[in-house]
Amino acid sequence: MFDMRPVVYVIGLLVAVLGATMLVPMLVDLFFGRPDWSVFLQSAVISIVVGSAMAIATANGVGQGLTLQQTFLLTTLVWVALPAFGALPFMFGEIQARPVDAIFEAMSGLTTTGSTVLSGLDTMPEGLLVWRSMLQWFGGIGIIVVAMVFLPELRVGGMQIFRSEAFDTMGKVLPRAAEIAGRITWIYLALTLAAVLAYLVVGMSPFDAINHALTTMSTGGFSTHDTSFGFYQGAPEYVASVFMILASLPFVRYIQVVAGTAKPIFRDPQIRAYLGVILAVTLTMTFYRLVANGDHLEHGFREGVFNVTSIISGTGYASVDYQLWGTFPVVAFFFLGLIGGCAGSTACSVKIFRYQLLIAAIRARIQQIFAPHGVFTPRYDGRPISEAILSSVMAFFVMFVVSLGILAVLLSMTGLDMVTSLSGAATAIANIGPGLGDTIGPSGNFGSLNDTAKWLLTFAMLVGRLELLSVYVLFTLRFWRG
Amino acid sequence: MFDMRPVVYVIGLLVAVLGATMLVPMLVDLFFGRPDWSVFLQSAVISIVVGSAMAIATANGVGQGLTLQQTFLLTTLVWVALPAFGALPFMFGEIQARPVDAIFEAMSGLTTTGSTVLSGLDTMPEGLLVWRSMLQWFGGIGIIVVAMVFLPELRVGGMQIFRSEAFDTMGKVLPRAAEIAGRITWIYLALTLAAVLAYLVVGMSPFDAINHALTTMSTGGFSTHDTSFGFYQGAPEYVASVFMILASLPFVRYIQVVAGTAKPIFRDPQIRAYLGVILAVTLTMTFYRLVANGDHLEHGFREGVFNVTSIISGTGYASVDYQLWGTFPVVAFFFLGLIGGCAGSTACSVKIFRYQLLIAAIRARIQQIFAPHGVFTPRYDGRPISEAILSSVMAFFVMFVVSLGILAVLLSMTGLDMVTSLSGAATAIANIGPGLGDTIGPSGNFGSLNDTAKWLLTFAMLVGRLELLSVYVLFTLRFWRG
Ligand SMILES: [K+]
Numbered sequence: 001m002f003d004m005r006p007v008v009y010v011i012g013l014l015v016a017v018l019g020a021t022m023l024v025p026m027l028v029d030l031f032f033g034r035p036d037w038s039v040f041l042q043s044a045v046i047s048i049v050v051g052s053a054m055a056i057a058t059a060n061g062v063g064q065g066l067t068l069q070q071t072f073l074l075t076t077l078v079w080v081a082l083p084a085f086g087a088l089p090f091m092f093g094e095i096q097a098r099p100v101d102a103i104f105e106a107m108s109g110l111t112t113t114g115s116t117v118l119s120g121l122d123t124m125p126e127g128l129l130v131w132r133s134m135l136q137w138f139g140g141i142g143i144i145v146v147a148m149v150f151l152p153e154l155r156v157g158g159m160q161i162f163r164s165e166a167f168d169t170m171g172k173v174l175p176r177a178a179e180i181a182g183r184i185t186w187i188y189l190a191l192t193l194a195a196v197l198a199y200l201v202v203g204m205s206p207f208d209a210i211n212h213a214l215t216t217m218s219t220g221g222f223s224t225h226d227t228s229f230g231f232y233q234g235a236p237e238y239v240a241s242v243f244m245i246l247a248s249l250p251f252v253r254y255i256q257v258v259a260g261t262a263k264p265i266f267r268d269p270q271i272r273a274y275l276g277v278i279l280a281v282t283l284t285m286t287f288y289r290l291v292a293n294g295d296h297l298e299h300g301f302r303e304g305v306f307n308v309t310s311i312i313s314g315t316g317y318a319s320v321d322y323q324l325w326g327t328f329p330v331v332a333f334f335f336l337g338l339i340g341g342c343a344g345s346t347a348c349s350v351k352i353f354r355y356q357l358l359i360a361a362i363r364a365r366i367q368q369i370f371a372p373h374g375v376f377t378p379r380y381d382g383r384p385i386s387e388a389i390l391s392s393v394m395a396f397f398v399m400f401v402v403s404l405g406i407l408a409v410l411l412s413m414t415g416l417d418m419v420t421s422l423s424g425a426a427t428a429i430a431n432i433g434p435g436l437g438d439t440i441g442p443s444g445n446f447g448s449l450n451d452t453a454k455w456l457l458t459f460a461m462l463v464g465r466l467e468l469l470s471v472y473v474l475f476t477l478r479f480w481r482g
Numbered sequence: 483m484f485d486m487r488p489v490v491y492v493i494g495l496l497v498a499v500l501g502a503t504m505l506v507p508m509l510v511d512l513f514f515g516r517p518d519w520s521v522f523l524q525s526a527v528i529s530i531v532v533g534s535a536m537a538i539a540t541a542n543g544v545g546q547g548l549t550l551q552q553t554f555l556l557t558t559l560v561w562v563a564l565p566a567f568g569a570l571p572f573m574f575g576e577i578q579a580r581p582v583d584a585i586f587e588a589m590s591g592l593t594t595t596g597s598t599v600l601s602g603l604d605t606m607p608e609g610l611l612v613w614r615s616m617l618q619w620f621g622g623i624g625i626i627v628v629a630m631v632f633l634p635e636l637r638v639g640g641m642q643i644f645r646s647e648a649f650d651t652m653g654k655v656l657p658r659a660a661e662i663a664g665r666i667t668w669i670y671l672a673l674t675l676a677a678v679l680a681y682l683v684v685g686m687s688p689f690d691a692i693n694h695a696l697t698t699m700s701t702g703g704f705s706t707h708d709t710s711f712g713f714y715q716g717a718p719e720y721v722a723s724v725f726m727i728l729a730s731l732p733f734v735r736y737i738q739v740v741a742g743t744a745k746p747i748f749r750d751p752q753i754r755a756y757l758g759v760i761l762a763v764t765l766t767m768t769f770y771r772l773v774a775n776g777d778h779l780e781h782g783f784r785e786g787v788f789n790v791t792s793i794i795s796g797t798g799y800a801s802v803d804y805q806l807w808g809t810f811p812v813v814a815f816f817f818l819g820l821i822g823g824c825a826g827s828t829a830c831s832v833k834i835f836r837y838q839l840l841i842a843a844i845r846a847r848i849q850q851i852f853a854p855h856g857v858f859t860p861r862y863d864g865r866p867i868s869e870a871i872l873s874s875v876m877a878f879f880v881m882f883v884v885s886l887g888i889l890a891v892l893l894s895m896t897g898l899d900m901v902t903s904l905s906g907a908a909t910a911i912a913n914i915g916p917g918l919g920d921t922i923g924p925s926g927n928f929g930s931l932n933d934t935a936k937w938l939l940t941f942a943m944l945v946g947r948l949e950l951l952s953v954y955v956l957f958t959l960r961f962w963r964g
Pocket residue numbers: 112113114219220221314315316431432433
């Protein structure tokens with residue numbers, strides 16, 4: 001067994017910091033005159049005390065840097081510990097959530113999934129609503145850093161393809177992870193502020209504008225209303241669409257834009273393919289709405305672009321129950337969610353670059369068939385893709401599909417019907433939010449599921465958010481042997 | 483454009499031979515005093531005349547051997563031409579099937595899928611029932627030969643892993659494809675006769691025993707009763723289970739057994755994994771039936787082993803509507819069908835060896851993570867798997883999943899609901915037979931689907947049966963450029 005102290009140390013610090021941020025919802029509840037403010041004080045004290053104790057007890061074991069094993073363990077345990085402490089306000093507060101529900105909600109927040117077990121959002125203490133939004137916002141920035149710094153280092157899911165790039169394209173000026181993380185945080189903050197302003201302009205209340213900005217930029221999808229974005233039809237849907245897209249583009253491109261080079265953002269094959277898919281599906285869906293549902297153009301286009309963007313980016317806001325549109329949108333949205341946004345953003349799921357790499361590999365295979373002795377190297381963005389990266393991506397895809405299947409079977413064992421099992425598995429692993437069907441569909445809620453199903457989904461959200469392998473390796477003997 | 487003559491020549495010959503076999507159902511109808519016998523005579527004459535004309539017109543272009551392009555084209559066009567002519571008796575006969583239905587039924591037969599658009603089987607002319615069974619039986623032997631001889635040569639779907647083996651393990655005694663095909667045909671015939679006898683012993687009528695033997699050994703699944711195997715509950719279910727398993731094991735092992743070496747059949751990792759999965763799922767399902775449905779042991783086990791074997795082997799017989807058992811069996815059977823039998827048998831779907839190769843690749847990936855500079859070669863059956871084979875298998879898996887998704891979306895566009903679209907896509911691409919839901923489920927029928935859906939499914943059966951890439955390459959520019 002290797003040295004756990006550096007891992008516990010970092011987690012302790014993060015838990016303490018999370019505890020400190022609980023003072024924000026406390027102030028919000030005080031401001032709105034909600035008695036629940038004390039819940040956040042209690043939760044903050046517990047988190048700060050426990051977190052600090054963890055850090056102090058292990059501070060003597062902190063050297064320079066982490067081993068590979070420690071990095072893996074840290075990545076997963078951060079997403080276990082923070083939801084555990086982030087769940088406290090749900091348990092202590094007015095809603096008296098049971099642990100399973102509180103942890104589901106906190107995991108759904110920090111993994112930016114956005115599935116909710118809570119209802120009665122419209123009358124809930126403001127502090128708790130802000131806390132949900134903050135969990136997603138923290139989860140969003142956390143995952144960008146993990147995707148840009150940790151996963152490439154861990155060689156998980158082919159993310160190593162972005163390693164050299166993230167460093168190289170900044171001309172070796174920013175060699176260290178901390179500096180990348182710092183720059184990204186500023187950009188994330190700036191975009192969130194821009195979203196707040198934009199939502200204000202189109203008529204949201206300040207409270208809703210802040211909350212929705214936090215959950216838009218994190219592609220999280222928690223709302224402050226039971227009807228989600230159905231509460232804000234019209235211009236806010238366009239604003240949300242723009243910022244959901246911005247949130248699901250690679251953040252390294254924004255660093256470059258800020259540094260004065262806008263060319264890469266227009267040349268990025270990931271961005272081109274992603275926008276192309278959104279455009280194509282939106283137009284198809286609009287056309288379908290006009291023809292099949294007799295909708296009018298602006299309404300059909302608006303609901304199309306909003307819901308398509310919401311699903312493909314993995315945000316999961318719903319402005320309507322698109323299950324009422326017919327069978328095509330239901331099936332289309334199911335598979336759209338399995339595409340996902342760009343790597344290095346807050347978006348989740350398989351992600352567009354993996355499909356591009358897989359298509360490149362299949363093209364190379366076809367060439368190989370016609371020239372068995374030739375050597376055909378699949379390329380991405382003009383550069384050859386190494387075998388190691390390709391096999392990482394393929395392993396990711398296989399694990400994603402097989403995990404989805406196994407999870408769906410397990411969910412069905414708890415008594416969920418086929419559509420709920422399948423879409424529940426997909427929405428959890430792909431961190432989207434809503435499922436399909438009457439129970440967990442766009443107008444539904446995860447609260448009525450059985451506890452086993454909730455634990456399974458909670459685990460799946462974690463596994464999906466950390467790109468599967470980062471969590472799965474912890475279950476191998478080889479990992480613990482060192 | 484390359485020389486089409488050798489392709490047309492072979493297809494012409496096969497069409498003529500298919501026409502000649504139509505005299506069998508003609509004799510059956512004469513024997514049972516059905517006026518429909520003339521339908522088969524007409525169809526036979528058309529097929530023999532057109533087929534012979536094709537062969538004669540192109541005989542001057544036949545040299546020695548086929549190019550790669552010609553082989554690809556031949557493989558697909560055989561499975562287009564034979565269903566087209568095999569459909570004739572459905573159109574001319576008493577049931578007066580429309581072309582879309584007749585071609586669906588014939589394609590479902592020759593691809594050993596077993597989905598049917600016909601109802602009223604119990605009172606249908608015996609000749610037509612025999613013709614359906616014969617189509618599946620021809621499709622079964624055809625696909626073994628394609629899988630053992632053509633696909634490895636074409637390097638499709640990783641089947642090349644069996645190329646050296648199929649030749650080597652027979653000690654270079656049988657280097658030529660024709661000899662392999664000959665031996666396999668004898669084994670296929672012998673096993674079919676054994677199945678006829680076994681079905682007779684457990685009380686089937688001679689007519690039903692012959693028909694079900696033909697559709698069991700081909701893992702086809704057409705029955706002579708609207709209730710499928712529900713008509714024959716009890717001992718026949720055990721007999722069917724045994725022969726469905728035999729039909730989905732690699733036939734090369736039987737050649738070896740006949741040659742006196744039984745060791746390989748017990749050592750084959752494909753066979754071990756396949757039987758292991760069947761055992762595990764059957765026991766789980768039996769346990770579920772006892773606990774959740776209060777079934778008794780023998781009945782629960784019998785229905786478990788029969789339906790599990792029927793789905794995983796891709797036969798698609800149904801003895802009951804397992805959708806009534808609860809939600810778990812429905813979802814479990816959906817994914818079970820995506821596993822499939824062994825390569826080199828009449829079974830279809832992804833097939834067990836591909837999962838074994840993919841798991842080996844993922845294990846190697848995990849080793850790589852912990853030793854980035856090490857070289858880890860995934861192994862199958864103790865031997866290293868080449869990069870080319872691995873990438874073929876992965877390409878197959880990705881194409882399978884993506885094709886399933888696209889097909890499901892297209893089906894939903896024609897108005898089918900989510901469960902019908904998804905399970906219809908899966909059952910067609912994996913050549914299983916029944917889908918899920920009220921329409922195309924185990925107790926349902928494909929007859930009521932719209933024509934567009936039927937054409938889509940017909941195409942999907944073809945694509946799935948020929949392991950996707952063999953058909954898809956025909957849609958690439960590179961193929962036609964030569
Ligand atoms: K989400």
